[in-house]
Every structure is written in structure tokens, then in C-alpha cells.
Amino acid sequence: MRKGLLNVAVAGATGAVGEEMIRTLEQREFPVGTLRPLASSRSAGATVRYRGEEYDVEQLGHDSFEGIDIALFSAGASRSREFAPSAVDAGAVVIDNSSAFRMDEDVPLVVPEVNAGAIMTHSGIIANPNCSTIQMVVALKPLHDAAKIKRIVVSTYQSVSGSGKQAMEELSRQTRDIFAFQDIEPVAYPHQIAFNCLPHIDVFMEGGSTKEEIKMVNETKKIMEDYSIKVTATCVRVPVFYSHSESVNVEFDRDLPPDLAREILSHAPGVEVVDDPGKNEYPMAISAAGKDPVYVGRIRRDDTVSHGLNLWIVADNIRKGAALNAVQIAEELLKE
Amino acid sequence: MRKGLLNVAVAGATGAVGEEMIRTLEQREFPVGTLRPLASSRSAGATVRYRGEEYDVEQLGHDSFEGIDIALFSAGASRSREFAPSAVDAGAVVIDNSSAFRMDEDVPLVVPEVNAGAIMTHSGIIANPNCSTIQMVVALKPLHDAAKIKRIVVSTYQSVSGSGKQAMEELSRQTRDIFAFQDIEPVAYPHQIAFNCLPHIDVFMEGGSTKEEIKMVNETKKIMEDYSIKVTATCVRVPVFYSHSESVNVEFDRDLPPDLAREILSHAPGVEVVDDPGKNEYPMAISAAGKDPVYVGRIRRDDTVSHGLNLWIVADNIRKGAALNAVQIAEELLKE
Numbered sequence: 001m002r003k004g005l006l007n008v009a010v011a012g013a014t015g016a017v018g019e020e021m022i023r024t025l026e027q028r029e030f031p032v033g034t035l036r037p038l039a040s041s042r043s044a045g046a047t048v049r050y051r052g053e054e055y056d057v058e059q060l061g062h063d064s065f066e067g068i069d070i071a072l073f074s075a076g077a078s079r080s081r082e083f084a085p086s087a088v089d090a091g092a093v094v095i096d097n098s099s100a101f102r103m104d105e106d107v108p109l110v111v112p113e114v115n116a117g118a119i120m121t122h123s124g125i126i127a128n129p130n131c132s133t134i135q136m137v138v139a140l141k142p143l144h145d146a147a148k149i150k151r152i153v154v155s156t157y158q159s160v161s162g163s164g165k166q167a168m169e170e171l172s173r174q175t176r177d178i179f180a181f182q183d184i185e186p187v188a189y190p191h192q193i194a195f196n197c198l199p200h201i202d203v204f205m206e207g208g209s210t211k212e213e214i215k216m217v218n219e220t221k222k223i224m225e226d227y228s229i230k231v232t233a234t235c236v237r238v239p240v241f242y243s244h245s246e247s248v249n250v251e252f253d254r255d256l257p258p259d260l261a262r263e264i265l266s267h268a269p270g271v272e273v274v275d276d277p278g279k280n281e282y283p284m285a286i287s288a289a290g291k292d293p294v295y296v297g298r299i300r301r302d303d304t305v306s307h308g309l310n311l312w313i314v315a316d317n318i319r320k321g322a323a324l325n326a327v328q329i330a331e332e333l334l335k336e
Numbered sequence: 337m338r339k340g341l342l343n344v345a346v347a348g349a350t351g352a353v354g355e356e357m358i359r360t361l362e363q364r365e366f367p368v369g370t371l372r373p374l375a376s377s378r379s380a381g382a383t384v385r386y387r388g389e390e391y392d393v394e395q396l397g398h399d400s401f402e403g404i405d406i407a408l409f410s411a412g413a414s415r416s417r418e419f420a421p422s423a424v425d426a427g428a429v430v431i432d433n434s435s436a437f438r439m440d441e442d443v444p445l446v447v448p449e450v451n452a453g454a455i456m457t458h459s460g461i462i463a464n465p466n467c468s469t470i471q472m473v474v475a476l477k478p479l480h481d482a483a484k485i486k487r488i489v490v491s492t493y494q495s496v497s498g499s500g501k502q503a504m505e506e507l508s509r510q511t512r513d514i515f516a517f518q519d520i521e522p523v524a525y526p527h528q529i530a531f532n533c534l535p536h537i538d539v540f541m542e543g544g545s546t547k548e549e550i551k552m553v554n555e556t557k558k559i560m561e562d563y564s565i566k567v568t569a570t571c572v573r574v575p576v577f578y579s580h581s582e583s584v585n586v587e588f589d590r591d592l593p594p595d596l597a598r599e600i601l602s603h604a605p606g607v608e609v610v611d612d613p614g615k616n617e618y619p620m621a622i623s624a625a626g627k628d629p630v631y632v633g634r635i636r637r638d639d640t641v642s643h644g645l646n647l648w649i650v651a652d653n654i655r656k657g658a659a660l661n662a663v664q665i666a667e668e669l670l671k672e
Contacts, residue, residue, distance in 0.1 A: 002604065146476035151640050157533045157581035175511060190616040197493045197574060197581045197621050199634050199648045204613035208594065208636030230640035234583040234648065236493065238533060240577050245533045247570040247583075248493035258544065279538035280526040285533050298535050300544030304487050304566035312535045312570065 004007055005033035009068045009092065011060050012075030013037030014046050016165050017097055020323035023052050023060065028302050030328060031334070038064050039065065040075070058319050059088070065090035073097060074322065088124035093333060094329060095126050095326045099211075102127040109222045112328040113270040114141040118225075119332050126329055131155050131321025132212065132244055133219040138294040138320070139313045141224060142268040143261055147252035147307065151230040157238045157245040158201060159285060162317050163188055171239055189237065198237040208329060210235055236293065243285035244317045252307040258299045265296050270320070275299050283314035291316055291323055341369035342670070345404045345428065347419060348381050348395050348411030349373030352501050356455050356659035357408050358386050364663060367670070374400050376411070376607060389626045391441040401426035409433060410658065422534040424460035428670060431462050431662045435547075438463040438555060444559045449606040450477040454561075455668050462665055467657025468548065468571065468580055469555040470493050474630040474656070475649045476586065477560060478604035479597055483524055483588035483643065490552065493581040494537060499524055507575055525573065534573040546571055556647050579621035582651045588643040594635045596647060601632050606656070611635050619650035630656055 008025065017038070025032055037048045038060040046057040058064060060083055065071055071087040071120075073080045074097035082164035084094045084101070101107040106127060108118035109127045113190040114137050119126060129137075132154075160167040167188040173196035174184050184192045191198060202211035216233040266273045274283045284293035293317040302308030316322055344361065348354040354375070361368055373384045374396040382393040394400060396419055402409055407423040408434035409416045420430045420437070437443040444454035445463045450473050455462060465473075468490075476485060496503040503524040510520050520528045527534055538547035548656035552569040574581075602609045610619045611633035619631035630651040638644030651657055 024396075080406065111443060153489045153585045153638075153640075155570075157493070157574065172515075176515060179508075179512060191620060192622055195576050195622065197576060199581070199583070199618050200613075200616065207354075208634065212566075232640045232644070232646060234491075234585075234634070234646055236581070236583065236665060238493065238531060240531050245535070245572070247535070247572065249489045249568060249570075249585075277544060280536065282535050284527060284535075286528055298544065298570070302568040304489075304568045308568070310568060310570055320564040 005031050006069040006092070007034040007036070007067050007072040007086070007163050008032050009036040009038055009065060009072060011038045011073045011079065011288060013048050013057050014039045015074055016161055016318055017074040017322040019048065019132055019250065020318045021074060022048055022120050022321070022324060024323045024327045026051055030330065032051050034067070035063070036068060040079070052328055062086040065092050068092040070095065070333065081296065088316055093122065095128060095329050097128040097214060097322055097326055099130065101125050102129065103222065109219060110329050111137055111223055111325060112332050113225050115225060116332050119329060120210060120336060121274055128322065128326045128329065129219045129223060130212070130215040130319040131159060132246065133216050133223065134325055135244060135294045135313055135315035136246055136248060137220055137297045138214070138270045139224050139265065139311065140266050142246070142271070143250070143252070143256060143321055144224060144226070146260070147254045148257040149250055150227050150253055150285070151251040152220070153232050153249040153335070156236055156249045157236045157240070157243050158235060159240040159244055159317055160193060160237065161242050162244065171241065193237060194239055196239065199234065201235040201237055205291070216309040242289035242316055242318065243314055244321060245285055246313040248310065248311045248313055249302060250309050251305045252309070255307050256309060258301055258309065260298050270294055271296055275315045283312055284316060288314045288316050290319065292319060341367050342405040343372070343403050344368050345370045345372040345374055345401060345407040345423070345615050347374045347415065349384050350375045350379040351410055352497055352504070352654055353410040353658040355384065357410065357662060358384055360655070360659045360663045361516045362387055364667070366663060367665065370403070372400070372404060376415070393415050398422040399637040401428050404428040406431065406669065408662050408666070419631070420461055429458065429462065431464060433464040433658055433662055435466065435529060435551060437461050438465065438519060439558065443551040445555060446665050447473055447559055448560050448668050449604070451561060455665060456672060464658065464662045464665065465555045465655050466548070466558060467498055467561065467653040468494060469552050470657050470661050471580060471630045471649055471651035472552070472582055472584060473556055473559050474606045475601065475632045475647065476584070478600050478607070478624050479586070479588070479592060480560060482560070482596070482600055483590045483592040484584055485565050486589050487587040488556070489568050489585040491570045491583045492572055493576070493585065494571060495576040495580055495653055496529060496573065497578050498580065504577055505657060507577065520603050529573060530575055532575065535570065537571040537573055576621045578625035578652055578654065579650055580657060581621055582649040583647055584647045585638060586645050586647065587641045588645070591643050592645060594637055594645065597635050606630055607632055609633065619648055621650060624650045626655065627652055628655060628660055640656050
């Protein structure tokens, strides 16, 4: 990796995450030499703004990566599978937000607050984990270091921005249509999302779990580098635009009193404790939107197991759950 | 209890649950002699419709219950505490939807599909359980009979109708205001509910759990008549008008394969299994709204414990969670 300025490509530059990646590069003053926004031919003619200038979006192709140092991918798993190898061949390090390579043995799956050390084992591709997983491990790793986690039961409340711009427009349109007594036509989701909850994120797999639920199980173990942690997940889409919320029940191998958990988390990187029920203060989707931290609250003992805690974990799924985490990985690359 | 027609009072007749109680009495052709709708002085002059006729709402008082056989109460815990004893003194059986008497030792807490037998132990008052608890026990009792439940971890997705009409208007108004770029002023809830999730239902208690969460723990044990069942709950308000959804993780004392659970539930009273992920069929708030059954789906093995299942349970919180359950209790009284 060259010192100084880096040439950065963003594949999927017109999507919800791609736009946020470019915004995050700017906000964090990443030392970008050339910015190369890439997208499919559907986005032909589009432009993106970066540091006050308009950039034409180029069509993503195998020859898009000449001179690129870092390629941020958020264009879906199939495009990552097709084009990431070309980026690597051209000498770029790929930071991929899709699920394409996450479970590959030679691809590090990284949340910098949790396992930054894994980055340097890469062979050209570093994977950005699933949004729901990122915020959970940022909050749980510091607790795991204090009292080993045996089992996690998580239920999610995931916002529509996780499904991209079309889904956000769909929640907006359906909501207006309902108030206008119009019929609802679901497109982005199989059913109405406005004023509803869908226990269905990504496709259903054998055994009845969704791919999203299986991602949370497998990615948590890989990032935490502990395959003894047991995870069961139920992933649910809710009519919220930004931020995922998670109800997380954790069983530890020794006592971890809520006060100690609060103390540990108040010093943990990337975490902000919001936990004053007496003042009606707890993490919420609307307060996390557009923010960097993973917010943790409602920390309380679960006395139905020997060493249990319940937590409520909220983060902006587009920022820490995707764009910010990818840029943080790029920043780690810079340090080396 | 007299055979034949019964005189029925409804205290809280102008509220969301009270209105549904009257509608349910009509729909189920309950043998009502005289209907006496009661409410506080704030509802002075209001009328309710029953079987095509308008009834004046009378002011709830200690002398409201002369000649009444059954008094359905849904006017809040403090009014139940004040006026239910007067109804009992006047010879009525009170079916109380508030939390006032639920945990009293001499008050049966009844979900007819689960513990109808408890009704006849009453001394004038029968309590209707909390809405989130009702739907959970209707779904879990038949499974508990097949394989004893050791522990339940439940996270709820509760609709605003559980907080009454004002909260429903607030979700509606806030949603419109957001689309009109107006400022939001929370009244019914401490924070914005539109496009948000609030991990806060009822008041916070010592230990950091809410009263709603503690209700789910205690009421489940009392209704299931098994104090060895361990329950930990996280109760969350979501921007949905009708129906509560619940992500329920259950640990049994012996193996209960998902297929057997589905088979048992498909014959269980008050339950409808909706569980065909391949066809995108699972319980949803919008499909449960206005319906009687408790819908169960997403039934799948949780292999992080010896004998675990995950379930997704949805029901209309105003119907089965409140009005219908109360009228079903009244029907049980009729049978005796």
C-alpha cells in the first residue's frame, strides 16, 4: 500500500451505501487521490458529489481498476464475484460490502473495533460484515473479553434502508398511499412494509432460517474469532427508514453485573451507552440515524440463566453497518 | 349466573378496547339482555352502536351496576380498583382488562384456551391478561403440554393500538407531519413513534425492566399454572396500528421437532399455523388485524440449546389480546 494519497474506486456509487461511502470518505478526510465512482449501465449519466465537485459515474467493468489502490464494493454479491477479482488483479485492495466472500477462509471479515488485526492476512479482498452483525459485535466484543459469551438470542428490528433506495421509496410511497386510501402494491418486499413487520430478510434457507439470520450466526463467530459462541437469530424488517435495533439476550460464562457491563461499554471503542430509563433515555433508531456510534442501552440482568444480560443495541445500518465500517477498514490499511 | 339473557355493562365503552368489546358481543351473538355502556365524564354525551341501535354512554359510578350480570372493564387500572368492587357488590361478575387484579391470589387470570378451568374459582372478579401475554400462551400451552417449557426469551413488536386511541392518532398525525416536514411533538409516548422503535412499554421498574416486561413474566406463569417456567421479555413499541408480533425463543425439556410443533398447533384451539416460507407465508400484523386467531409461523429448530424452537407469533392485540378474550371468558361463565 502506497503512503500518501490513494486512488479510490467505489463500485455501486449510486446506491444507498455507495453514496454514504463517498460521503464518509469526505467527512473523515480520507486521503483520496483520484475518486472513481462506478456503477452498472443503469446509472449511465449519473454524477456524484465529492468535496464540492461533480464526478461522472463510470460503468463498472473489468478494466475499471487501473491505478486504483482501494476499491470499495457495494454493488451486490454477484457483481462483487464478477468484478472484485479484476480489481485485485489490477493491484487494488478490495473492501467488499456484499456477502460474496465473507465466509471464504482466506478473506478477513473485519470490524476494526473487534478484529482489526485480521486485516493484514488479506490476499486482496477484505469483507465488510452484514449490517446487523457489525453493530452486535461492536457492542458484545468488549463484554466477551470480560466474561466469555456462551449463547446469544437476538431479534432484530431492521430498517428498510438495508434493502436499498427502492425499498426506502416503497415505505414512503406505501405510507402515503395508505393515507390516501390507495391500494398497496409491494415491489421491494413480498408484502406491505408500511405499518407492518416482516419476519423475512433475504431468502429462506433449509431449516427455515433466512440467509440474514444465518449470516448473523456465522459472521459473529468469524469476527469474534470464537466458534464456541452459540447464536440464534430472528431477523425482522420494520417500517423504519434508518438504523437497525436489536434485542439481544446474552448468556455469559461468569457473572457480569449490569453496572460493570455499562462501565466496560462506556470505554469501548465505537460504543455509546444510552441507558437512563428514569429519564426515558435509551437507544432509538431515529437518534442513531446519521451517527457513527453503536448505541447500547436497556442493559439489565436476565435471571432466567446463571449469568444473563439483556441489551438493546441500535446503530445506523448504512453508516456503521456498511459505509463507515468499510472506510474504517481502509483507514486501517493506511496505518500499515 | 342466570341462564338466558344477561345484562352486560361495559366500563370504558368509548375506548379502543371497549368499542371492540361491544362489537365482539354483537358478532358472537352473546345473549345480551340490557347493554349498559359506561365511561368517564369526559365521554359525556357519547353514544355507541350495538345491533343497529344507538346507546347513550352513562357516566361510570358506584351505582352503575344495578341489575348487571357481567361487567366488562377496560377503563384503566385505577378505575377498575375504584369501581369493580361496586360492581361485585351489586351482584355482577367483573371481567377486568386492566392489570389491577391480575396477580391477586383470589382472582383467576384466564385465557379460555389455556386455563378455562380457573374461571370457576372466582370471587366476583376475573382478570383478562396482558395482550402480549395472551397471544404467547395461546401458542405455547399446547407445546408445553407435549414437551415441558423450561425457558422463554421473547422480544415483542407491539402496535400502538395497545396504548389506546390517542396513540393511534399520534402515529397517524406524526407520520403525516413527517411527510409535510412539520415538527413532531410526542404526547402519547415520550419520543416519536413514527418510523421509530421504542424499547419502552409501560413504566420502568427496579432492575431496569418495564412493567410490561414483568407482566409477561409473571402472567405467563400464572396462566400456564407452572411457576417453573422461566421467562425473560423485551417489549418494544413499533409503528404499526394493529396486532402485536412476537419473536419467541423456547427451550423445552425434551425434543419437539418443528414438524410436530406445527402438527400440534394446527389442532390447537384459537391457533392458526401460517408457516410456508417457500411461498412467503408467515404471520404478519396487517393480516392478523381484525381477526380472532393467534397466528404462528417461522417455526424452526434452535440448535443452540438441547431442545430449542424459534417461533413468530402474531395476533390482534385489541381482539384476542383484549376484547375477544374478555367475551370468551363471559361465554365460559354462560356455560356453567
